[in-house]
Amino acid sequence: MADHNGGSRADVELRLPAEGAYATIVRTTAAGLAARLDFTIDDIEDLRIAIGEATALAIPAADPGTDLVSSFFFGHGSLTVTLEVESMDEPALDTESFAWQVLDTMAQDASAGAEDGRFRVRFTVTSQVAAGMTGVER
Numbered sequence: 001m002a003d004h005n006g007g008s009r010a011d012v013e014l015r016l017p018a019e020g021a022y023a024t025i026v027r028t029t030a031a032g033l034a035a036r037l038d039f040t041i042d043d044i045e046d047l048r049i050a051i052g053e054a055t056a057l058a059i060p061a062a063d064p065g066t067d068l069v070s071s072f073f074f075g076h077g078s079l080t081v082t083l084e085v086e087s088m089d090e091p092a093l094d095t096e097s098f099a100w101q102v103l104d105t106m107a108q109d110a111s112a113g114a115e116d117g118r119f120r121v122r123f124t125v126t127s128q129v130a131a132g133m134t135g136v137e138r
Contacts, residue, residue: 010071010082018062018085023055026070026083033072034079039127047079047125050106054121056099057112058083061091061119078126080109090114 014029016022027048034044058068062085073080093112094100104110107123114120 011074012072014070014072015067016070018059018066018068020055020059022068023052023059026055026068027051029070030072030079030081033074034125034127037074037077037079037127038129039079039125040129043125043127046106050103050123050125051081053099053103053106054081054083054112054123057093057097057103058085058119058121061085061087061089061114063088075124075126077129078124080122080124082120082122084118084120086117087114087119088117090117091119 012029012033014026016025030047030051031044034047039047055068062068066086069082069084071082071084073082091114093114095104100110100112103112103121103123107125110121110123112119112121
């Protein structure tokens, strides 16, 4: 497994057109990976919601005709997700937006922003089972 805190390669990477119609594929992929990590049904639903809000932040920031790159890093009872798009305008994150508020509530270590012509959203979702065993709060 890759160390999601370092610069190592993602355990799973998905590249799709940066269009809203493809957000469902990212959510479905994330749910399948979380199931393999023994997330509970509630954890998987939280992840699906977080992915939906993260794509709502990333896709509008994308330059036309570019890709949405979704990277998934497996942890011990956690899944870290990075969504990245090309964005020459480098938009600022609206921390008052509904999408950000929901994402920040549903996930841990949520961050987003633009740098070097790319807009990134990154967050971690932890399994309730793993949180109970390690004392991690959701």
